[in-house]
Amino acid sequence: MTESAASLAARFGDFVDYAESTADTPRPSRVTLDVAAHLEFTGRIVFTTDPSLSLYLDRGRPYHAERSGDESIARQLVAAGLITEAQFERGVVSLGDDDHVGRLFERDASIDRDAVIVAVERRRDDLVHAVAQIPEVALTADPYRRDTSGLDRWFLAADLHGAAPLAARASQPTAAPTPDSEASPAPAPSSIDDEFRIFWPDGTTQVTSLDGSHVEPAHTVDASNQDSSVQDACMAAPFEQTLAPPAAPIETPEAPAALDALAPPSAPEPVSAEPPPAFTLEPITIAEIPAPESAVPDDVANAVKRALQAIERASTNRSSPHAGLDLPELSLPNLEFAGDEPPSGETPAVSASPSTPLTPPSQPGPGAATSPVGFAPPTAAQRAEVLYAQSTTTDTITVEPAVDVAPPDAAPAAPVVFVDTDDDAADVRRGALRRLISSLRSDD
Amino acid sequence: MSTAVRDAGAATGGAAANGASDTHTFKILVTGPFAAGKTSLIQSVSQTDVVSTDVVTSGEESTVKAATTVAMDFGTYRLPDDDIHLLLFGTPGQPRFRFMTNILKGDVDIVAFVVDADARHTHAAAGVELRSLLADLRVPAVIAVNRCDDEETAQRIARSLGALAGEPVVPCQLVKPSSGRDVVVQILLTLLDALEELGDD
Numbered sequence: 231m232t233e234s235a236a237s238l239a240a241r242f243g244d245f246v247d248y249a250e251s252t253a254d255t256p257r258p259s260r261v262t263l264d265v266a267a268h269l270e271f272t273g274r275i276v277f278t279t280d281p282s283l284s285l286y287l288d289r290g291r292p293y294h295a296e297r298s299g300d301e302s303i304a305r306q307l308v309a310a311g312l313i314t315e316a317q318f319e320r321g322v323v324s325l326g327d328d329d330h331v332g333r334l335f336e337r338d339a340s341i342d343r344d345a346v347i348v349a350v351e352r353r354r355d356d357l358v359h360a361v362a363q364i365p366e367v368a369l370t371a372d373p374y375r376r377d378t379s380g381l382d383r384w385f386l387a388a389d390l391h392g393a394a395p396l397a398a399r400a401s402q403p404t405a406a407p408t409p410d411s412e413a414s415p416a417p418a419p420s421s422i423d424d425e426f427r428i429f430w431p432d433g434t435t436q437v438t439s440l441d442g443s444h445v446e447p448a449h450t451v452d453a454s455n456q457d458s459s460v461q462d463a464c465m466a467a468p469f470e471q472t473l474a475p476p477a478a479p480i481e482t483p484e485a486p487a488a489l490d491a492l493a494p495p496s497a498p499e500p501v502s503a504e505p506p507p508a509f510t511l512e513p514i515t516i517a518e519i520p521a522p523e524s525a526v527p528d529d530v531a532n533a534v535k536r537a538l539q540a541i542e543r544a545s546t547n548r549s550s551p552h553a554g555l556d557l558p559e560l561s562l563p564n565l566e567f568a569g570d571e572p573p574s575g576e577t578p579a580v581s582a583s584p585s586t587p588l589t590p591p592s593q594p595g596p597g598a599a600t601s602p603v604g605f606a607p608p609t610a611a612q613r614a615e616v617l618y619a620q621s622t623t624t625d626t627i628t629v630e631p632a633v634d635v636a637p638p639d640a641a642p643a644a645p646v647v648f649v650d651t652d653d654d655a656a657d658v659r660r661g662a663l664r665r666l667i668s669s670l671r672s673d674d
Numbered sequence: 675m676s677t678a679v680r681d682a683g684a685a686t687g688g689a690a691a692n693g694a695s696d697t698h699t700f701k702i703l704v705t706g707p708f709a710a711g712k713t714s715l716i717q718s719v720s721q722t723d724v725v726s727t728d729v730v731t732s733g734e735e736s737t738v739k740a741a742t743t744v745a746m747d748f749g750t751y752r753l754p755d756d757d758i759h760l761l762l763f764g765t766p767g768q769p770r771f772r773f774m775t776n777i778l779k780g781d782v783d784i785v786a787f788v789v790d791a792d793a794r795h796t797h798a799a800a801g802v803e804l805r806s807l808l809a810d811l812r813v814p815a816v817i818a819v820n821r822c823d824d825e826e827t828a829q830r831i832a833r834s835l836g837a838l839a840g841e842p843v844v845p846c847q848l849v850k851p852s853s854g855r856d857v858v859v860q861i862l863l864t865l866l867d868a869l870e871e872l873g874d875d
Contacts, residue, residue, distance in 0.1 A: 324834035325798035656873050660866060662698035662758045667862045669753050670855055
């Protein structure tokens with residue numbers, strides 16, 4: 231009399247052990263399927279028939295079956311007329327000898343998704359049915375082995391590729407609860423030693439514990455050769471996002487229907503119901519505006535110098551996209567920085583003379599530039615200095631000739647032009663590129 | 675994704691390298707799997723010896739391995755009479771040094787992705803790398819399919835790796851310098867198109 235699947239599941243506790251036992255004691259395939267369901271096996275089962283049959287399961291549920299020697303799923307879809315060759319080219323990702331159809335529908339929206347899925351399901355069911363008819367057969371089990379065609383992305387997208395199911399699965403016992411096994415926790419599969427390994431197609435391996443508490447990339451990169459910001463952005467954040475424990479408990483259905491996973495997963499609940507901390511900034515109140523100090527013409531001149539030197543530094547900065555430009559003479563009455571004027575509390579901070587009342591800056595000349603495009607924005611102190619200098623030049627302040635401060639009544643004959651317009655610069659750059667192309671062609 | 679969408683940074687990468695108003699520098703990032711032909715492509719136009727580098731490991735890795743190859747290729751081409759420079763940066767082919775691509779790609783004008791049509795065993799990694807590259811690319815890209823003479827085959831390989839419809843694909847034989855120069859010309863033409871589209875916008 232054949233031992234029942236429930237009894238076998240309780241006796242072995244691990245499907246891998248059960249599979250190894252079939253080498254000596256072949257069992258009916260339908261019993262094997264039932265044991266896999268009882269033990270919620272995830273991975274591949276290979277039945278040693280001729281040709282061999284492979285069955286891929288997720289938590290005991292078959293989601294894909296294939297027979298050795300068959301063409302790839304993608305080619306079978308073409309042969310069945312469900313997708314055209316053009317759709318094959320667009321939708322299938324050929325990696326080595328594998329035709330990956332996991333992104334088929336995303337890459338080509340013209341494909342009849344329902345027809346393709348129904349066809350694949352029917353083929354799978356036929357093969358599972360064929361497997362179930364095998365009277366006695368040995369088998370091998372390969373835990374956590376997925377099929378290379380990417381079909382799991384269709385049927386198990388929400389389960390296998392999300393972070394939450396990993397943690398949820400880790401909390402589940404491997405063996406189904408039975409009267410014998412309820413007393414003690416079921417052991418985790420010994421073959422993976424509490425680790426979950428992700429084998430990426432590029433050959434790298436990512437290892438983490440099943441509870442997501444430890445993550446270790448298999449290939450570490452010399453930190454001295456790697457920019458820390460890049461490390462932070464590329465390594466830490468994705469791991470934290472994908473392997474962090476779920477914020478809210480996730481209920482795993484006892485027997486999930488394969489296509490149920492196609493529905494988009496609901497958004498996780500926030501970690502805490504408490505509202506995020508609110509920060510309020512007290513309004514800045516200036517109770518008293520300090521009185522301007524006595525007139526110090528040298529200070530004013532120095533302020534103008536510093537402002538102009540800051541602009542010159544910016545213009546000669548090698549990192550500036552407009553570095554090396556020859557600036558025309560600057561005429562302060564034509565100078566106007568973009569942005570708001572400094573707040574009322576900033577202007578008096580600059581040394582000012584009672585004899586030189588603060589007047590509004592003079593308007594720029596007709597041809598004056600409205601903003602020094604391409605320079606770093608001035609600091610508040612620089613802006614205040616220049617504004618103050620503008621106002622003071624309307625009076626009797628004179629500065630050294632090297633500063634190139636024009637008298638206030640001077641006509642704005644030399645408008646400030648800092649850079650070429652964007653269009654001009656782009657034209658020049660395109661022209662340079664064309665000359666480069668011509669030169670390369672002439673080398674031929 | 676069309677190049678028009680992704681070329682926002684095209685004008686900034688090279689422009690930032692300009693040292694003077696009459697100096698123009700164009701940077702090409704040559705990337706792809708190991709032994710795909712990246713160095714050959716750079717050598718085909720470089721007027722200087724292509725620089726390849728090996729670095730000694732440091733930190734914790736030095737206890738495991740004394741040295742590792744970074745193989746950062748670098749070649750230049752300068753227009754004889756003008757101050758116009760073409761810089762070609764070749765990234766390491768090893769997946770573990772892919773972070774170099776991430777660092778370099780932000781400051782280049784265009785990316786050339788080289789893949790060997792015959793080396794099918796590299797296509798899986800190439801597809802991963804290409805899709806990763808295209809996911810957040812801000813500059814145009816050209817796919818150069820080495821050891822391939824057939825346009826249709828090159829297109830099929832490039833698309834199978836995940837190249838988008840708007841990405842130019844060039845079949846080439848990079849063992850021949852003339853073919854490499856043709857690829858570079860195509861790369862620069864693509865960049866020119868991108869700049870002109872940027873100007874039109």
